[in-house]
Structure formats: structure tokens, C-alpha cells
Amino acid sequence: MGCRRLQGDRRETRLRLNELKAHELLPLIRRHEVTVEEAVTETLDRIAALDGTIQAYITVAREHALQRAKEADARLAKGEPPRPLEGLSIAIKDNICTKGIRTTGASRYLEDFIPPYDATVIERLEDAGAIVVGKTNMDEFAMGSSTENSAMFSTRNPWNLNRVPGGSSGGSAACVIANEAVFALGSDTGGSIRQPASFCGIVGLKPSYGLVSRYGLIGYASSMDQIGPMTRDVRDCALILNVIAGNDPRDSQSYPGELPDYAGCLVPEISGLTIGVPKEFLEEGLSGPVRDAFMKALDRLEELGARVVEVSLPHVRHALAAYYVISSAEAGSNLARLDGVRYGYRAPGQEDSASMMAASRGEGLGPEVKRRIVLGTYVLSAENREKYFNEALRVRSLISRDFQEVFKTCDCLVGPTSPTVAFEAGEKTRDPLEMYLSDVYTVPPNLAGIPGISVPCGFDEEGMPVGLQIMGKQYDEATLLRIAYAFEQATDFHRRRPEVPQKTYQSESAGGERSV
Amino acid sequence: MKEVFEPVIGIEVHTQLKTESKLFCSCSTRFDAAPNRNTCPVCLGLPGALPVLNKKALLFGIKTGLAFNCEIAEFSGFDRKNYFYPDLSKNYQITQDAFPIGTNGHIDVMTDGKTRRIRIKRVHLEEDAGKSVHEGGTITGAAYSLEDYNRAGVPLLEIVSEPDIRSPKEAYEYLLMLRRILLYLEVSDCKMEEGSLRCDVNISIRPEGSDEFGTQVELKNLNSFRAVERSLEYEVERQSQLVASGGEVIRETRHWDEASQVTVSMRRKERAEDYRYFPEPDLAQLNIRRSWVDEIKATLPELPAARRMRFIESYGLPEYDASLLTDTKELADYFEAVVREYGEAKTVSNWIMGELSRLMNATGIGIESVKVRPGDIAAMLKMIDKGTISGKIAKTVFEEMFAEGKSPETIVKEKGLVQITDEEELAKIVDCVIEENREVADQVREGKDKALGFLVGQVMKMTKGRANPQAVNKLLRQRLAN
Numbered sequence: 001m002g003c004r005r006l007q008g009d010r011r012e013t014r015l016r017l018n019e020l021k022a023h024e025l026l027p028l029i030r031r032h033e034v035t036v037e038e039a040v041t042e043t044l045d046r047i048a049a050l051d052g053t054i055q056a057y058i059t060v061a062r063e064h065a066l067q068r069a070k071e072a073d074a075r076l077a078k079g080e081p082p083r084p085l086e087g088l089s090i091a092i093k094d095n096i097c098t099k100g101i102r103t104t105g106a107s108r109y110l111e112d113f114i115p116p117y118d119a120t121v122i123e124r125l126e127d128a129g130a131i132v133v134g135k136t137n138m139d140e141f142a143m144g145s146s147t148e149n150s151a152m153f154s155t156r157n158p159w160n161l162n163r164v165p166g167g168s169s170g171g172s173a174a175c176v177i178a179n180e181a182v183f184a185l186g187s188d189t190g191g192s193i194r195q196p197a198s199f200c201g202i203v204g205l206k207p208s209y210g211l212v213s214r215y216g217l218i219g220y221a222s223s224m225d226q227i228g229p230m231t232r233d234v235r236d237c238a239l240i241l242n243v244i245a246g247n248d249p250r251d252s253q254s255y256p257g258e259l260p261d262y263a264g265c266l267v268p269e270i271s272g273l274t275i276g277v278p279k280e281f282l283e284e285g286l287s288g289p290v291r292d293a294f295m296k297a298l299d300r301l302e303e304l305g306a307r308v309v310e311v312s313l314p315h316v317r318h319a320l321a322a323y324y325v326i327s328s329a330e331a332g333s334n335l336a337r338l339d340g341v342r343y344g345y346r347a348p349g350q351e352d353s354a355s356m357m358a359a360s361r362g363e364g365l366g367p368e369v370k371r372r373i374v375l376g377t378y379v380l381s382a383e384n385r386e387k388y389f390n391e392a393l394r395v396r397s398l399i400s401r402d403f404q405e406v407f408k409t410c411d412c413l414v415g416p417t418s419p420t421v422a423f424e425a426g427e428k429t430r431d432p433l434e435m436y437l438s439d440v441y442t443v444p445p446n447l448a449g450i451p452g453i454s455v456p457c458g459f460d461e462e463g464m465p466v467g468l469q470i471m472g473k474q475y476d477e478a479t480l481l482r483i484a485y486a487f488e489q490a491t492d493f494h495r496r497r498p499e500v501p502q503k504t505y506q507s508e509s510a511g512g513e514r515s516v
Numbered sequence: 517m518k519e520v521f522e523p524v525i526g527i528e529v530h531t532q533l534k535t536e537s538k539l540f541c542s543c544s545t546r547f548d549a550a551p552n553r554n555t556c557p558v559c560l561g562l563p564g565a566l567p568v569l570n571k572k573a574l575l576f577g578i579k580t581g582l583a584f585n586c587e588i589a590e591f592s593g594f595d596r597k598n599y600f601y602p603d604l605s606k607n608y609q610i611t612q613d614a615f616p617i618g619t620n621g622h623i624d625v626m627t628d629g630k631t632r633r634i635r636i637k638r639v640h641l642e643e644d645a646g647k648s649v650h651e652g653g654t655i656t657g658a659a660y661s662l663e664d665y666n667r668a669g670v671p672l673l674e675i676v677s678e679p680d681i682r683s684p685k686e687a688y689e690y691l692l693m694l695r696r697i698l699l700y701l702e703v704s705d706c707k708m709e710e711g712s713l714r715c716d717v718n719i720s721i722r723p724e725g726s727d728e729f730g731t732q733v734e735l736k737n738l739n740s741f742r743a744v745e746r747s748l749e750y751e752v753e754r755q756s757q758l759v760a761s762g763g764e765v766i767r768e769t770r771h772w773d774e775a776s777q778v779t780v781s782m783r784r785k786e787r788a789e790d791y792r793y794f795p796e797p798d799l800a801q802l803n804i805r806r807s808w809v810d811e812i813k814a815t816l817p818e819l820p821a822a823r824r825m826r827f828i829e830s831y832g833l834p835e836y837d838a839s840l841l842t843d844t845k846e847l848a849d850y851f852e853a854v855v856r857e858y859g860e861a862k863t864v865s866n867w868i869m870g871e872l873s874r875l876m877n878a879t880g881i882g883i884e885s886v887k888v889r890p891g892d893i894a895a896m897l898k899m900i901d902k903g904t905i906s907g908k909i910a911k912t913v914f915e916e917m918f919a920e921g922k923s924p925e926t927i928v929k930e931k932g933l934v935q936i937t938d939e940e941e942l943a944k945i946v947d948c949v950i951e952e953n954r955e956v957a958d959q960v961r962e963g964k965d966k967a968l969g970f971l972v973g974q975v976m977k978m979t980k981g982r983a984n985p986q987a988v989n990k991l992l993r994q995r996l997a998n
Contacts, residue, residue: 097564110563117557119564218563222797252568252799330797333596336607337561341663353602353661380598380792389794 017042018179019497022088022236025182029087032076036087036131040069043089043133047180050500055155056165056175058094059102060134065089068131083129084243090125091181093172094135095142096227097216098122105218106138106150109338109345109364119216120251121185121227121244128243133181136171140366141335142192142220144168145438148429149368156425157199158498159464163422166196166438172230173200178500183231183240187217189224190323191418191442194454197230198417198467201456201496203237203484204230206442208474209449210255212241213248219334221327222253224446233494234455234485238262241477255475265478268489271305273411275483278313281415281441293458293466294416297487301414304486311410313402316444318395320436323443324372325379325392331369332376338364371432400448407473412483415441417454417467441469450474455484456493465493521721521756524729525681525748529694530672531704532644532712533576538669539643540567540610545671547710551664559669561605566798569594573641573671574617576703578804578812580673581618581639583697583819588809592617594641594796599789602661603646605668611642613793617804624821625693626839627686634690635678644670673704679718679729684748691715691741696820700845708740717744720765721755730755731765735779737772747772750779823848831861840869846883853890858897867893871911875918887921888914896924909933909981936982939991942975945983946991949974960996968992 017025017039028034044062051057072087092098095105097115099122104110122132139149147155147170155170157163158178165174169186173196176184186193188206197204205228212227219225229240241262248254277298282291302308340346340360347359365373379388406413418438428435445452450471457468468487472480488494538545541558557565581588595613621636646668650658675694681687695706695713706713715738720730733751738744755765770779818826820842827838827848842848847868854864872893876886896913899905905913905928916927928934936942949971950957959967968989975988 095564097562103563105563113563115557115562115564117562117565214564215566216564219566219798250568251566253797329794333598333608333792333794336598336600337563337605339600339602339607341602342560342605343562354600357600357602377792380794382788382790382792385792385794 018046020182021232022085022182022239023233025088026082026086029076030082034087035069036072036076037066037069039087040065040089040131040133043179043181046178047134047175050178050180051175053156053161053500054158054174054178054180055153056136056171056178056180057091057134058104058106058137058150058152058171061098061101061132064101065131065133068126072129072131083127085125085239086129088130088182089133090130091134091136091172091175091184092122092132093138093169093184093186095138095187095218095220096121096185097218098132098135101132101135103135103218104152105141106152107140107338107365107369108151109360110343111151111345113344115216117216119227120213120248122216124243124246125185125240130243136169136175136184138171138192139168140369141218141331142168142187142189143331143368143372145191145195145435146423146425146428147171147196148425149366151366154425157422157464158500159201159422160462161501162424163464164199164425164427166199166418166422168192168196169204169230170196170199173197173202173204176200176202176230176232177498179497183229183236185227185240185244186230187220187225187227188442188446189221189226189327190446191439193226193228193230194442194452194467194469195418195438197454198456198465198469199422201459201465201467201493201498202230202232203234203453203455203488203494204228205237205241205453205477205481206445206451207241207245207477208255208451209446210251210253211245211259211451211475211477213244213246213251213254215248215250219330221330222334223330224323224327224449226446234453234481234488235263235266237453237484238266238481241481245477257475260478262478262481265482266485267482268486270301270483270486273306273479273483274409275301275306275308276311276406276410276413277308278316278406278413278415279310280313280316285419285437285440286416287420289460290416290418290420290466293460294468297457297468298414300490301483301487304490306483309410311406311413313399313406313444315395315398315402319399319444319447320440322392322395322399323439323447324375324436325388326396326447328372328376329380329389330376332373332380335365335369335373340364368432396447399444403444403448403450403471411479412473413471415469415471417441417469421460421462421464421466445471448474451477451480453480453484455488456496457487457491458493459496465496519760520724521752521759522682522724522726523684523748523752524679524720524722525684525687526679526718527677527681527687527690527744528716528718529675529691530714530716531675531698531706533573533671533673534702534704535570535572535576535671537570539570539573539641539671540669543669547667547670547712549666551662552666554666555668559605560665561607567610567796569799569802570671574802575812576671576701577617577639577641577673578809579701579816580675580698580703581621582809582813582816583701584618584621584623584636584639584675586618586621586636586639588618588804589615589802590804590806591615592802592804594799595793596796597642597791597793599791601645602663603648603665603668605646605665609643609645610796610799611674612640614795616640623690623693623697625686625690627683627689632680632682632686634680634686637676637678639673639675642672642674644668644672679720684745684752687717687748688741688745691744693820695741696843700817700819702817702845715744717748719748719751719755721752721759730759731767733765733767734769734785735772736769736782737774739774743772743774746777747779750777754779817845820845827851831855831865833861833865837862837865837869841865844883850883850886850890854893857891857894860897863897864893867897867914871914872918875915879918886918888917889921889923892917892923899924899928903935903984904928905933906935906981906984908976908985909935912981933980933982935984936979939987942983942987943991945975945978946988946995949978950992950995957996960992968996
């Protein structure tokens with residue numbers, strides 16, 4: 001009798017398995033109501049059914065994931081205690097190195113690159129029981145805001161297949177909202193987690209610089225790069241952050257301090273907190289629907305007892321310019337290692353090493369990457385360095401000071417994550433500057449090293465999600481998450497899911513199993 | 517009248533630090549491993565790998581900075597030097613541009629008995645590159661090239677002098693002193709033949725008495741300190757003749773051709789290369805605590821110049837002896853170890869600079885591998901003092917000590933080399949020699965001292981050197997007195 005009933009429960013649960021958030025799925029696995037293999041298979045089946053349409057994954061590590069799932073079940077069967085993220089399917093942005101699983105950075109240059117080592121975050125997630133199901137699409141080497149700069153293919157926004165998912169972590173955002181993974185990792189240098197999170201209606205956290213180890217993340221702009229969680233709600237975000245945050249001796253910029261239990265900080269109580277609204281974030285360029293959703297979000301925060309005040313960050317108007325100068329300078333240097341000598345693409349038929357290196361880069365790297373390498377080389381050259389690079393560094397410290405100043409009176413700052421909702425595919429590909437403007441609100445926290453999170457705060461009339469960006473004090477993710485949680489609990493935007501027309505999975509277009 | 521030119525010389529030295537692991541990863545620094553054996557994602561420049569500073573290398577850097585009388589930076593850090601080359605795995609070198617560990621130092625260099633102070637501009641840490649092997653020998657003629665990254669990331673210390681050096685000889689002495697200091701500090705092996713010490717030299721000339729600088733020429737392929745000296749001699753001559761005949765020195769890099777002892781133009785330097793330095797964002801800024809620097813300062817060994825002075829002042833050694841004995845830390849330590857057991861410093865110095873040096877040179881054995889224990893030299897010297905062995909026998913004994921590492925007592929006993937001090941026994945031998953050499957003996961009686969020497973020699977020969985020559989002399993004079 002009991003046995004049949006359990007089966008019945010399981011069948012019912014099984015129908016909804018891939019829709020479950022991490023904190024909903026974990027208890028089922030802990031109580032042995034669902035096996036890890038069942039849960040992982042659900043996700044893999046969902047990918048097979050949907051990713052032909054969404055194209056979120058560059059590589060699906062099906063065999064790897066099933067193997068790990070069986071190992072996890074065997075551990076649990078032996079009575080070993082379940083680990084913090086036991087059996088959860090994670091999607092990893094394809095610029096984070098995974099040992100034995102191809103890591104391309106969405107670049108032709110690394111199309112066949114299989115790292116011999118795991119990034120620190122991968123080690124930590126796997127030690128915590130999470131299972132990598134695949135590597136997600138992105139703008140090549142994280143340079144872009146729509147995932148259209150991928151050398152592989154474009155990813156669709158699950159809310160509207162004609163729209164972009166944002167970028168550069170567009171694949172990670174799309175797969176999370178489409179239930180093609182329980183959660184994902186993205187990376188954020190100027191908004192690459194928060195902007196796609198906003199475009200796809202999920203939660204995306206860019207931690208304080210140094211909170212999460214960068215070891216194993218293909219460097220774009222080393223002084224700003226951060227890996228962070230992309231999840232369906234704030235509680236999941238905190239659970240993942242608990243696992244990936246913390247000092248790593250392999251990253252010299254890693255924060256050495258003690259960290260709180262982020263999930264334990266989630267109380268939906270923000271009365272008495274002061275929330276600043278930088279007036280510079282509400283100036284020209286902000287679209288009507290985003291403004292409307294944001295204003296309603298402010299009302300909601302006030303209803304929750306927070307004090308909302310207008311503040312000013314006088315130097316952030318220069319943030320985007322400073323960002324592109326500094327990030328391109330660092331990127332040009334970071335990507336110099338892609339020279340055809342040791343790994344990756346090598347141009348055939350070259351006479352000497354210098355032309356081989358030049359041709360390998362010329363053929364292996366995409367146009368946006370080249371644009372930024374040229375820009376980075378220019379701003380660091382002897383005659384331009386003072387005018388551009390050093391000036392940008394000065395702007396950067398002024399912006400940091402602006403934030404420090406307002407954080408003397410505010411517990412956090414809020415603003416829209418991006419000036420618009422997800423735009424049409426192809427709409428901005430011809431004008432890079434137009435594309436860069438998509439990051440205008442997300443760039444300042446990267447320059448200052450402070451954390452920022454995007455949480456769903458509404459939909460426009462066409463049903464496209466809008467994101468609210470909350471920015472906090474450096475290393476105070478606990479307060480940031482608490483405010484995000486309180487807001488989320490008082491709204492139901494995070495409960496909506498897109499209806500995605502299913503199309504048969506084509507292994508060619510989505511990368512398949514080829515390099516596992 | 518011929519115009520006299522003064523050379524203005526600056527030297528950059530790169531020396532490999534003797535750390536176990538590389539500057540930014542834990543790979544071994546051994547240079548004789550199979551190609552690419554000592555590599556990892558960090559030193560291969562794999563995507564996503566990050567550098568982490570080797571604390572020991574930093575310590576060595578600070579130590580060296582202090583030894584060169586530099587100011588040690590409180591805030592230091594690393595920069596990227598960007599250029600493409602196949603042996604540079606990241607296509608940038610992590611080095612120190614804006615904030616070197618040490619600045620404004622100096623060392624004193626003695627050339628031809630005159631001491632001059634050479635200022636040290638900076639001392640900084642950086643990583644070494646890998647090594648390209650061109651199949652076919654040259655870059656241009658090679659069918660292909662191979663890359664070995666074992667050396668990539670090995671810590672280097674760059675020591676840059678101000679252009680204070682004024683002669684090729686002084687350049688040579690500067691390098692000797694620099695190497696001596698590094699060896700005293702035990703931070704580097706300084707083996708030019710293994711590439712663990714390399715130098716680049718800049719030279720210009722100007723009319724004597726002028727304050728202005730001439731056009732600089734950089735010299736490359738200097739594989740020994742002698743090569744530095746000779747190439748500079750050549751350049752001074754070349755540039756002087758050029759200018760004297762109305763020509764102009766051009767800014768260029770010249771290659772020292774060891775075989776024909778000339779410098780050859782390699783490439784012109786129209787302008788400085790643009791390496792697009794910027795702060796290395798993968799490494800945190802270094803805040804070097806004063807207390808740590810003080811701790812390091814307290815562990816500095818006595819440096820060559822100070823030790824030399826002490827040898828002169830407290831042992832009463834001549835300058836010449838003190839200079840030679842302090843040439844290496846090992847030799848100076850050895851000397852002092854002997855002196856500790858045998859007080860007479862000058863005698864010890866004579867033996868070390870005489871017999872020991874002679875044998876070391878003949879066999880090519882360095883002081884660190886010499887088998888003779890300092891205590892054994894002291895014991896031998898005491899045996900001479902007691903008359904147990906003669907000074908002459910001692911040389912034989914010492915050769916045996918050097919070859920076999922045995923104690924002098926053992927050798928003397930084994931070979932029966934104890935000096936004959938018994939007068940009666942000696943008298944018998946002397947009488948025997950007079951008997952056998954009557955004619956010579958008569959000559960001695962007639963006052964010919966030369967003849968006496970011959971008889972002494974005969975006695976020594978009969979005793980295989982075991983007789984005390986003074987005693988023999990005395991006996992012979994007594995016997996042959998008129």
C-alpha cells in the first residue's frame with residue numbers, strides 16, 4: 001500500500017521536477033523521495049526537448065552528468081549524509097573552466113579546448129554535490145550584452161524567441177528561466193549577470209569583487225570580473241553563494257574575511273532601512289515601461305517600511321566610458337595568450353611564428369573581441385595612456401568615492417538593472433555603442449567593486465520582464481540579499497514562467513556530447 | 517691634440533633567484549628537467565589560471581635590495597609588460613614597473629686600488645620567459661621551433677645601475693662585486709653558463725669633463741664578465757674613433773661577437789619600444805611591513821666589503837689577503853674556521869692563498885668541495901710549530917690531506933714523516949754525509965757557503981726531508997768548523 005502511494009507521489013512530483021527551485025528540490029532528494037538520477041534526467045530531458053529552440057547550451061554534458069548522478073545516488077544509498085547542493089543540476093557559463101568538459105568562451109579560438117583543470121567554483125560546487133549538466137552560450141569572451149557575439153550561435157529569450165536573452169551570460173539566464181537547469185553560474189564584468197537576469201526575469205547576483213574566486217574564469221577584465229549565481233529566486237541565490245563564496249589562495253584578489261550564512265540572513269524584514277535612488281539612474285535613456293515598473297517597485301519598498309531617498313552619484317555619468325577603457329585595456333592583455341602556440345586555434349600555412357600568431361588571432365577571434373583588443377591597445381599606448389587609461393583610473397576612484405559617500409547614509413541603492421527590456425535580435429548588432437548603453441546602470445558597481453543583484457520587478461505590456469537592481473556595500477551581500485528577499489516575497493513576478501514552444505533538440509546546433 | 521673621451525656605462529643584471537618554486541606558481545625551478553615537465557596552467561598561461569606571488573622570492577628581493585643599500589618600498593606591486601613572443605606564455609611578462617621593491621641604492625667598487633660608488637637605480641622582481649629551440653639553429657633558417665616552458669615563471673631579480681660606471685675595467689669589477697654580494701646572500705647561483713645571471717650593458721661616450729650624455733648603444737650576447745669588459749673596450753674605441761673623425765654614434769643594439777672580438781650592429785632603435793605597462797590586476801598591491809623588512813635586515817649576512825674591512829682590522833691582514841679571502845663567503849668562512857683553531861691569521865692566510873689555492877686551481881675543485889677540514893689545517897700548522905714535521909714535509913702532508921681528506925696525524929704516522937729531532941741520530945747521518953763528500957766538506961772548511969748548502973741537501977735527501985734543516989745546518993757547521 002505505502003509503496004504504491006509513494007510511487008504515486010513520485011510520479012506527481014516527477015511532472016514538476018524541473019520546475020523546482022533548488023530549495024524545493026533539495027528536501028526531496030534528502031528524504032530519498034527523488035533520486036539524483038531522476039532529477040538530473042529530468043533536466044537533461046528538458047534540455048533535449050527545449051534547447052533546439054532556446055539554444056542556451058554550447059555543450060551538454062549528458063554522460064558526465066548521469067555518471068555523477070549515479071555516483072551521488074550510490075553515496076546516498078550507503079547512508080552518507082546529503083551535501084548542501086546534493087543532486088542539483090547546474091549550468092555553467094562557458095568561460096568557466098571545467099576539467100574534461102570543453103570550455104570555449106563561445107569563441108572559435110577555443111572551440112576544441114578541454115581544460116585540464118577545474119575552476120575553484122566548479123570544485124566547490126561539485127564538492128557540495130551539484131552536478132554540471134552543460135556549458136552555456138555567451139558573448140565571445142563575455143564581450144557583449146545580447147549573446148549575439150557568440151561565435152557559435154545566438155540564444156533566444158524564452159519569453160519571446162525573437163528577443164535576445166541579454167548578455168554576456170545569456171545562455172545561463174535563458175536556461176534557468178526555461179527550467180533547463182536548476183540554477184546557473186554566470187560571470188559579470190560590467191553587467192553580464194544582472195542584465196541577462198533582468199531580460200529573462202530571474203535573480204542574478206554580481207558579488208563584491210573578491211568574494212568569489214576567479215581562478216578558472218577566462219579573464220576578461222581581471223579587476224572587475226566576478227562569478228555569480230543566476231537563480232529562480234533569492235533563496236536559491238543565497239544557497240549557491242554560501243558554497244561558492246570564500247577565500248581562495250589561488251586568487252590573490254580573493255577576500256580573506258569571515259563570511260556569514262547568507263541563507264540564514266533571509267528575513268523578509270526591511271523596515272527602517274534607508275534605500276537610496278541615484279538620480280543619475282533615472283535620466284534620459286530610461287524607457288517608459290522600465291521606469292513604470294521601477295517606480296512601482298519603489299512604492300513596494302516603501303510599503304515594506306523602507307525609507308526611500310534620492311541620492312546623487314555625480315561621477316557615474318562617466319562610468320561607461322571609464323569602463324570601456326579599463327576593461328578593454330585589461331582584455332587586450334588577457335587575451336594576448338591566445339596566440340596559436342600552446343592551445344586553441346592555429347592558422348594553417350604560415351611561414352613563421354609571428355605570422356602564425358597574427359593569423360591565428362585574426363581567424364580565431366570575432367569582430368567585437370578584436371574591436372576591444374584594438375581599443376585596449378590604443379588606450380595603453382605611450383601617447384594615449386595618460387589621456388585615456390590613467391584618466392579612466394581616476395574616474396574609477398571618483399566613482400568609488402561617490403558610492404562610499406552615499407553608503408554613509410544608505411543601506412543600499414536601487415535602480416533599474418537595464419534601461420530597456422530585452423530588445424529584438426539583430427536590433428543593436430550594427431551599432432556597438434548602442435549595445436554598450438545597455439550596461440549603463442550595471443557598470444558602476446563593477447568599477448567600485450560593490451555587489452549588485454537584479455531581481456524581477458515587473459513586466460512590460462508585451463510580457464517582457466523588468467529587473468530591479470539593488471546595490472550594496474562591499475562584502476555586505478547579507479543585507480543585499482535580505483532586501484532582495486523581502487522585495488521578492490512581497491511580489492510574485494518571480495513565479496511567472498514563459499511558455500516555450502518545444503522543438504526537437506538538435507545536437508549539432510547545441511553542441512551535444514562531443515567533448516565530454 | 518687627440519680629444520679624450522670618457523665612457524658612460526650602465527648595467528642591467530638579471531639574476532635567477534634560488535627558490536624551490538616559480539614566482540607565481542608551485543612548479544619546480546629545476547633547469548635540467550625534461551622539456552615542459554615543470555609546467556602547470558599558471559606558467560603555461562592557460563585560460564583562467566591566475567598568478568600567486570611566491571613569498572620567498574619577495575623575501576630574496578627585499579634581502580638583495582637591502583644588501584644594495586636600497587630604500588625598500590612600503591607599497592610595491594606588479595605590472596604587465598606586453599609583447600608577443602612564442603616563449604612568453606601569456607604574451608605579457610609580469611614585472612615591476614611603477615613600484616619596484618628597491619630604489620636608490622649603491623655599492624662601492626674598487627678598481628686599481630681606487631674605490632668608487634656606483635648607484636643602483638632599482639631592484640625589482642619579474643618572471644622569466646620560456647626557451648625557444650629553433651630546429652636548424654637560427655630563427656630564420658629553422659624548419660620549425662620548439663618551446664620549452666620549464667623556465668617560464670622562474671623568478672628573476674633585475675638590478676639596474678645608474679650610468680655611473682666610467683671604464684670597462686670598472687664594469688668588470690662592478691659585476692664581480694655584484695655577483696659576490698648575491699652569492700654572499702645565497703639568493704642566486706649566479707651561473708652565467710646556465711643563464712642564471714645575464715647582463716645587458718648600455719654605453720655612450722662624451723668628451724672628458726662634459727656633463728652631458730652621448731648617444732647610447734646597447735650591447736647584447738655578453739656571456740661572461742670578461743666579454744662585458746672586452747666588448748666595452750671595443751665600443752669605447754669604436755665610438756671614440758667615430759666621433760673623433762667627425763662621425764656620429766647612432767642609437768642601436770649591437771651584438772658582441774666573441775669569436776672575432778668585435779661588436780656588430782643588430783638593430784637600430786628609432787624609439788623606445790612601447791610595452792604598454794599597466795598594473796597587473798590579477799595580483800594584489802603589496803604592502804611591505806616595516807617590521808618584516810627589519811627582520812630581514814637582521815638576518816643579512818656580513819657582506820663582502822664589511823668582511824674585508826674586518827679581516828684587515830681584526831686579523832691584521834694586508835689588503836691583498838683580505839680581498840682574496842673574502843672573494844666568496846665559503847672561502848672567508850673557511851679561513852675564519854681555521855683561524856678559530858689556529859690563532860695566527862697571517863700564517864693561515866699564507867697557507868690558504870698558497871698551497872690550498874694552488875691545489876684547488878690545479879684540480880679545479882672549489883672551496884665548497886675541498887676535502888681538507890679547517891680543523892686539519894690548524895692541526896697541521898700546530899705540528900709544524902711543535903717541530904713534529906718540517907714546513908717542507910708539511911707541504912707533502914698537505915697534498916695528501918687535499919687528495920685523501922685524511923687528518924695530518926694519520927698521514928704523518930702512515931708515511932713515517934715525523935721529523936728527526938734526536939740530535940744523536942741526526943749527528944750520525946751528518947757524519948755519514950761528510951764521509952761520503954770529503955771534497956765538498958773541505959770546501960766548506962775553506963769557507964764556501966754554497967758547499968754547505970749542498971751538504972744540507974744531502975742530509976735532507978737521506979732523511980727524506982724528515983730532518984730539521986736548522987738543526988742539520990748547526991751540526992754541519994760544528995763538525996766542519998776550523
